[in-house]
Amino acid sequence: MAEARERLVAHLRVTVGENARLGPGKADLLEAVGQEGSISAAGRRLGMSYARAWRLLSELEVGFGRPLVQASRGGGGGGGARLTPLGAEVLAAYRRMQVQAEAAVAAEVERLRALLAQPAAEEAPAFHEGETGTPDQ
């Protein structure tokens, strides 16, 4: 579900507040944390180090002003992490946006794909002329 990112036709990155940026990577990470119940397990599943996973979540927390993940040390299994209500809400919102954006874009992508398939159709070799709108600056 995270590797499918390679096959998405449209990748979406949204800027919510001033510093709160959310893209496919952090969305997948939130999802993995919610499913695995652990930051380190989520990192392993996504092929990233715990340190990086933690840093990404920390960036989210800074950006949103409060934590999207609530973690605990010690205890059964050593500890764990789960999404806060805010975290779950943010993840769900991102997934909805992703679906909507992909739908909104599908037609144009299809057009582009068709253009890409065309075998070039010789274009007039004429061109040039030095009208450099605003030369140096």
Add this chain to the structure above:
Amino acid sequence: MAEARERLVAHLRVTVGENARLGPGKADLLEAVGQEGSISAAGRRLGMSYARAWRLLSELEVGFGRPLVQASRGGGGGGGARLTPLGAEVLAAYRRMQVQAEAAVAAEVERLRALLAQPAAEEAPAFHEGETGTPDQ
């Protein structure tokens, strides 16, 4: 118009063919080339080196199988570049997708922005339990 990229709420990156990836950076570059009539002038305007601008355009050409920009050396003003019909079409399609995606996403972004504004509303401190779905792997 290129600096406004910082203020976009939704950044869109589309994958058209196998290797043809198009995001805000290359879209702005295509636009600048079309307006300036020169790769180097476009690079200057976007604050990137000519080498980088050329490399990005080359990536596009490889990805789409044929050039989106037609350039010429020598002549009045030293040479120049203009968008091919394909290049203009691709740029226009990307701008349309960007607008549509942003519209499709606007409502959810507004919801998220509202969540971000909320002053936290104390959340139940209860959590934990060690159900590590798929532990190591």
Add this chain to the structure above:
DNA sequence: GGACGTTATGTTCCTGCGGATATAACGGCA
């Protein structure tokens, strides 16, 4: 013919980012 500005590459240097590693704290559990 020389100057000029651009295209078109290659090469070298530098820096930021990610990965790996180390360490400490934590708290159920055997």
Add this chain to the structure above:
DNA sequence: TGCCGTTATATCCGCAGGAACATAACGTCC
């Protein structure tokens, strides 16, 4: 009372990617 796996940091290292620089070719204009 150790043990264990996790959270939470800090530090160091390697490398990819960008910037800067160098060079050559090109064609029009003076």
